[in-house]
Amino acid sequence: MSRLIVISNRVSAATGGAAGAQGGLSVALTSALRESGGLWFGWSGEVTDEFTGQISFHRDDGVTTATVDLEEQDVEEYYNGYANRTLWPLFHYRVDLAEYERGYAGGYQRANERFAETVVPLIEPDDMVWVQDYHMIPLGQELRKRGCRNRVGFFLHTPWPPRRLLLTLPEATELVATMFAYDVIGFHTEEWLQSFVDFVVLESGGNYADGILRLEGRQIRLITCPIGIDSDEFATLAKGEEAQRTMRQMHESANGRAMIVGVDRLDYSKGLEERFLGYERFLIENPEERKEVFLLQIAPPSRATVESYQRIRSTLEGLSGRINGAHADLDWVPIRYVNQGYSRAVLAGVYRAARIALVTPIRDGMNLVAKEFVAAQDPADPGVLILSRFAGAAAQLTEALLINPYSAEEMSDAIRTALAMPQAERIRRWQAMFTVICEQDVLWWRRRFTDALEQHEPSPA
Known part of the structure; x- marks a missing residue:
């Protein structure tokens, strides 16, 4: 060579x-x-x-x-x-x-x-x-x-x-x-x-x-x-001590509720505003599910000196505050919005604890979060990936629930479908996606x- x-x-x-x-x-x-x-x-x-x-x-x-x-x-x-x-x-x-x-x-x-x-x-x-x-x-x-x-x-x-x-x-x-x-x-x-x-x-x-x-x-x-991604390495990371400790913390914090997770750099291409609105649509359309789920959105800031990035941060802070103010209860907050980064081991534990991942960019070259989420799952009880059709990863991860991120209705429907998905179907979809990310690592x-x-x-x- x-x-x-x-x-x-x-x-x-x-x-x-x-x-x-x-x-x-x-x-x-x-x-x-x-x-x-x-x-x-x-x-x-x-x-x-x-x-x-x-x-x-x-x-x-x-x-x-x-x-x-x-x-x-x-x-x-x-x-x-x-x-x-x-x-x-x-x-x-x-x-x-x-x-x-x-x-x-x-x-x-x-x-x-x-x-x-x-x-x-x-x-x-x-x-x-x-x-x-x-x-x-x-x-x-x-x-x-x-x-x-x-x-x-x-x-x-x-x-x-x-x-x-x-x-x-x-x-x-x-x-x-x-x-x-x-x-x-x-x-x-x-x-x-x-x-x-x-x-x-x-x-x-x-x-x-x-x-x-x-x-x-x-x-x-x-x-x-x-x-x-290095699928074997990330799957091993998800079973490691730090990831397992994080997973236990998330389960305890969830208090029996299903966790939906989003992990994205704070960027307008990631569709975060559309994601919040789609999740809110789910809360409105499914009142019986409201207090059974929560969205954890991790969005570390980037390019803080560029004005358009300052605007998206301000917009999301306002939007998450409005949604929480409108829908929260004494013992439940619908969105946990976190503006800091975490190690890959901690994120692996978060992914493994999640019932659903929302990976909904309005345009993305690839998006490796989608692949990391798949790699981190428990094969016996995997979570569900909801993925934007406009991410490069959608061409490979065809067994994800593919959506148009501009449509709040599609996102709401996909969340409802994911929460109700039988374990056998979740395992089938996960196995197909995991095979792809292992073969094309x-x-x-x-x-x-x-x-x-x-x-x-x-x-x-």
Whole structure:
């Protein structure tokens, strides 16, 4: 296997055997880097007065990381600006929230040029380079400009928007053209892949056949490659001491009631407002069930400096307060709304204690919470997954109760169905989903992509 160079906005290598505290992506990429003797490069998260390209190296448990500081202007324009105020809302179909500022676009390009300049000296001739996510779309082209002739792949962890939505981005055609510097591009679902193809074919005159997209003498291989979790590790985590202690605490706290759980980063793409309204619809339509259930919504804040995130937090606080005020009783509160994060072990215990998981984003590239919930269940008495049709995970977890998150009625109906579902049906649905997440786990995802990249001939000079 060639040495692998992973490049992402932030570096998060799993170290010291702390897999239980790390996300699945970190675990998968760390495993690949350890096997190949590779390197993980990205922004340190720190700010410097003047960009120098000074690299900080760290090596732990066979994995080398290399990070660089950015100037405050880079962070504001590249990260807070173009990545999170422009591309993130646009890629999640929220054109109403996207901010199109030339300064943001310029900062995004400048930061990617700086990343390329810094990392190119670290890349050896036989290395494979794997660029991660929407923060670094033009990085491949910048690497090529600086003489990189290696195999270079790109994986998008978000959705790719339909052609008409993407056209609202002033520099959409130019941005997409930079992606032809890559040899292989991976998407979570066929829908996101096809949206990318549609844009190139209909707007730029490209041609697509047999998995190869061609444009003006250049070509890239496109693959559908849904990311997974380390299902065995998470299932084991759910049976561990900390998870079991958490599960007992949740059962005691529930006091015989069925717990519905939602775990999401505080983000408008997660459909939290729609979820609260759908749950309230259930309370109104099923008065006999009101005090037999409660919703635990865990939503740690993120991107607190971005105004749209401040608005969603304010909206949810008001909405949860209104619902609790209207429906609570002396011995029962319908929504427990928590704005903090928890370790994966604690979450595994929460999932295992839940009767229902509400995973209802209005748009999501994948959503690993859905897969973690399935992995954490007791095989003899599993809970029920209610899943948005608009999450990438819905293409794989077809035995979940799939709903339109915009419809409060569908969500209410699904909650009622889940609460009444016989144990035999819950076990059947869970077994089918667990088989999928075991067969297509995070190591399958990584190998599928790196095998495609390794077998692909490098792009011509």
